[in-house]
Amino acid sequence: MTPTNLLLxxxxxxxxxxxGHGKRNIHVLKQVLGQLDxxxxxxxxxxxxxxxxFQQKIxxxxxxxxxxxxxxxxxxxxxxxxxxxxQKGVKKVAYHPLSHLEIxxxxxxxxxxxxxxxxxxxKSRVIHLEDVLNMPEDVAxxxxxxxxxxxxxxxxxxxxxxxxxxxxxxKGIKLQLDGARLFEVLPYYQKTxxxxxxxxxxxxxxxxxxxxxxxxxxxxxxxxxxxxxxVWKRRHGGDLISLYPYILSADYYFDQRMxxxxxxxxxxxxxxxxxxxxxxxxxxPVVPVSNMFHVHYPLPKAQLEPILVSIYEETGIxxxxxxxxxxxxxxxxxxxxGDRYAGVPKAQLxxxxxxxxxxxxxxxxxxx
Amino acid sequence: MTPTNLLLxxxxxxxxxxxGHGKRNIHVLKQVLGQLDxxxxxxxxxxxxxxxxFQQKIxxxxxxxxxxxxxxxxxxxxxxxxxxxxQKGVKKVAYHPLSHLEIxxxxxxxxxxxxxxxxxxxKSRVIHLEDVLNMPEDVAxxxxxxxxxxxxxxxxxxxxxxxxxxxxxxKGIKLQLDGARLFEVLPYYQKTxxxxxxxxxxxxxxxxxxxxxxxxxxxxxxxxxxxxxxVWKRRHGGDLISLYPYILSADYYFDQRMxxxxxxxxxxxxxxxxxxxxxxxxxxPVVPVSNMFHVHYPLPKAQLEPILVSIYEETGIxxxxxxxxxxxxxxxxxxxxGDRYAGVPKAQLxxxxxxxxxxxxxxxxxxx
Numbered sequence: 001m002t003p004t005n006l007l008l009x010x011x012x013x014x015x016x017x018x019x020g021h022g023k024r025n026i027h028v029l030k031q032v033l034g035q036l037d038x039x040x041x042x043x044x045x046x047x048x049x050x051x052x053x054f055q056q057k058i059x060x061x062x063x064x065x066x067x068x069x070x071x072x073x074x075x076x077x078x079x080x081x082x083x084x085x086x087q088k089g090v091k092k093v094a095y096h097p098l099s100h101l102e103i104x105x106x107x108x109x110x111x112x113x114x115x116x117x118x119x120x121x122x123k124s125r126v127i128h129l130e131d132v133l134n135m136p137e138d139v140a141x142x143x144x145x146x147x148x149x150x151x152x153x154x155x156x157x158x159x160x161x162x163x164x165x166x167x168x169x170x171k172g173i174k175l176q177l178d179g180a181r182l183f184e185v186l187p188y189y190q191k192t193x194x195x196x197x198x199x200x201x202x203x204x205x206x207x208x209x210x211x212x213x214x215x216x217x218x219x220x221x222x223x224x225x226x227x228x229x230x231v232w233k234r235r236h237g238g239d240l241i242s243l244y245p246y247i248l249s250a251d252y253y254f255d256q257r258m259x260x261x262x263x264x265x266x267x268x269x270x271x272x273x274x275x276x277x278x279x280x281x282x283x284x285p286v287v288p289v290s291n292m293f294h295v296h297y298p299l300p301k302a303q304l305e306p307i308l309v310s311i312y313e314e315t316g317i318x319x320x321x322x323x324x325x326x327x328x329x330x331x332x333x334x335x336x337x338g339d340r341y342a343g344v345p346k347a348q349l350x351x352x353x354x355x356x357x358x359x360x361x362x363x364x365x366x367x368x
Numbered sequence: 369m370t371p372t373n374l375l376l377x378x379x380x381x382x383x384x385x386x387x388g389h390g391k392r393n394i395h396v397l398k399q400v401l402g403q404l405d406x407x408x409x410x411x412x413x414x415x416x417x418x419x420x421x422f423q424q425k426i427x428x429x430x431x432x433x434x435x436x437x438x439x440x441x442x443x444x445x446x447x448x449x450x451x452x453x454x455q456k457g458v459k460k461v462a463y464h465p466l467s468h469l470e471i472x473x474x475x476x477x478x479x480x481x482x483x484x485x486x487x488x489x490x491k492s493r494v495i496h497l498e499d500v501l502n503m504p505e506d507v508a509x510x511x512x513x514x515x516x517x518x519x520x521x522x523x524x525x526x527x528x529x530x531x532x533x534x535x536x537x538x539k540g541i542k543l544q545l546d547g548a549r550l551f552e553v554l555p556y557y558q559k560t561x562x563x564x565x566x567x568x569x570x571x572x573x574x575x576x577x578x579x580x581x582x583x584x585x586x587x588x589x590x591x592x593x594x595x596x597x598x599v600w601k602r603r604h605g606g607d608l609i610s611l612y613p614y615i616l617s618a619d620y621y622f623d624q625r626m627x628x629x630x631x632x633x634x635x636x637x638x639x640x641x642x643x644x645x646x647x648x649x650x651x652x653p654v655v656p657v658s659n660m661f662h663v664h665y666p667l668p669k670a671q672l673e674p675i676l677v678s679i680y681e682e683t684g685i686x687x688x689x690x691x692x693x694x695x696x697x698x699x700x701x702x703x704x705x706g707d708r709y710a711g712v713p714k715a716q717l718x719x720x721x722x723x724x725x726x727x728x729x730x731x732x733x734x735x736x
Binding site: 023024025026027028029030033036037038039040041042044070071072073074075076078105106107108111112113208214215231232234235236237238239240241242243244245246248 | 391392393394395396397398401404405406407408409410412438439440441442443444446472473474475476479480481576582583599600602603604605606607608609610611612613614616
């Protein structure tokens with residue numbers, strides 16, 4: 001048995017895991033279907049009220065003409081970039097070096113679409129206006145991810161977004177929003193989804209991150225764009241006879257949680273504060289701008305694991321189920337606040353962080 | 369309101385629709401989930417017992433080393449062909465001119481994978497050994513669809529399959545089975561799934577046709593092949609965080625219906641017989657070799673529709689919800705036998721076909 005499994009097992013035994021909405025078991029889907037009449041008819045290859053009504057609802061919320069439901073964001077975003085490339089006749093796009101497209105999709109964009117990405121900024125920070133001003137002008141599309149997940153969920157300021165959007169429109173470069181966690185950043189920006197999406201030509205949003213659905217994504221834009229995206233959806237094998245398990249759960253949990261993101265954001269700031277008070281521990285960003293952040297430790301993974309396990313066992317609080325190595329002397333994990341956090345007793349939370357602080361101090365002293 | 373809607377509406381009001389298992393509403397999924405404990409955990413990006421156990425179960429049934437669950441057959445088959453093309457270094461495959469890949473996928477194989485298809489046989493018949501012997505030898509893969517759906521579900525004889533398989537193996541041409549309706553043809557062949565699949569290097573089967581699940585497909589082959597298919601599944605955007613709504617329903621309805629296909633096949637022959645006794649009406653094939661067949665009428669669509677509507681209203685029997693034009697003087701529809709047929713009272717069935725016969729006679733006399 002590997003040490004990672006010990007951490008996971010200890011985490012699974014805690015009474016109060018701090019992140020997320022709850023376990024990803026089939027109750028999540030049963031809960032949705034239980035509210036609905038048995039006779040509700042399936043969607044049928046992209047048609048029918050179940051899919052069409054939800055697409056229109058989200059299009060309205062994003063302030064776009066039209067929207068298409070996809071099984072995944074991977075599929076939706078490759079297709080968005082392909083459409084903009086075809087329109088301009090240039091197979092080149094720009095995005096962040098830690099974009100989902102670059103590190104989690106087995107090079108689908110290159111292998112399936114023959115599109116070459118230009119990587120903007122470096123791995124330590126978000127894309128800024130200056131990066132955009134300096135990029136080759138012959139790219140068909142610039143993709144921005146808000147927030148930039150792999151660096152803890154960081155954001156450019158709204159004014160900078162406006163400047164980037166203005167520049168791209170002047171230069172005829174399309175702007176695609178990777179809004180996997182768009183609803184999560186609205187409380188920071190103090191903007192509506194439509195106000196953010198207005199800056200972009202096309203938008204992808206996800207329904208199983210902050211929303212907590214089963215899977216699935218929406219791609220939105222103007223009518224011509226979404227119409228073409230349906231052709232590509234079929235080519236990709238994503239135009240399923242029935243997508244309703246994803247659509248119905250997306251709709252249900254969207255309604256349930258769309259007004260909770262400000263609370264998650266406040267809670268993320270509170271929890272990050274608790275982490276940052278612990279010896280040697282830092283969050284990234286230091287002050288979260290959404291419901292998420294990363295927690296960095298100046299300890300080797302193998303050394304941190306037993307510390308966390310002992311805290312879980314003593315307090316019933318679960319901080320993380322995994323650790324990712326940065327290098328031999330440090331590691332980190334991601335935290336995303338959901339429904340669970342509000343139910344955690346403050347006294348136990350304080351106890352866990354007092355313990356973490358003490359143990360980190362001890363570990364660092366011992367290491368000197 | 370179009371005449372097509374009148375037919376559909378009349379069909380939806382019938383007590384005894386003859387085809388299929390039942391309505392495609394959310395009861396189909398609720399029924400499955402209702403049998404399962406709420407705490408059953410989701411699959412997670414292709415891992416976890418829910419997906420791994422089902423993959424192994426179907427691999428065993430197909431007699432293949434390994435299997436991968438896909439959201440769709442469109443995705444699974446493009447990927448199978450791509451893998452075989454890459455392995456041979458030739459971007460050329462062969463299949464029937466009415467293959468799903470050729471007519472229902474918006475040219476995904478060409479647009480995403482740059483693969484050129486060689487079309488074998490003509491639209492009126494299945495691929496025979498002679499077609500295979502005469503095809504260019506530099507194709508990477510030959511795809512055979514059993515049964516050939518778009519011509520009513522026709523089959524080559526088993527001995528001919530063996531001869532095709534032997535030839536392809538000699539020539540180093542991979543053989544892919546489009547087995548969307550594989551389980552449906554086993555009673556005709558009097559073979560197990562594994563005995564048929566043994567002739568092929570890779571196999572796709574579907575879970576929402578005869579099986580009656582929600583959606584989803586399995587692609588099976590040897591370990592190296594399925595491992596590579598997972599990489600392409602991710603590239604296509606099909607490696608979802610959760611595929612369990614499809615997997616659990618595939619598993620449930622597979623267990624429920626896998627032993628019913630012989631019955632469906634017998635019923636299809638019976639029903640085709642009733643059609644063929646009607647004036648001017650012919651089925652294709654005349655004697656079905658699976659649970660499916662097409663019904664052809666020597667009447668224009670607009671003339672047949674009111675005839676069908678009147679039969680539905682008088683007898684409560686629903687023959688079809690749509691008509692497809694062949695040309696200005698003839699039309700057809702597809703019939704697939706499922707659970708419903710066994711529950712239809714024989715007397716009402718006879719009444720409907722007596723009526724159909726009489727009305728067809730009348731219509732054809734009037735037309736002369």
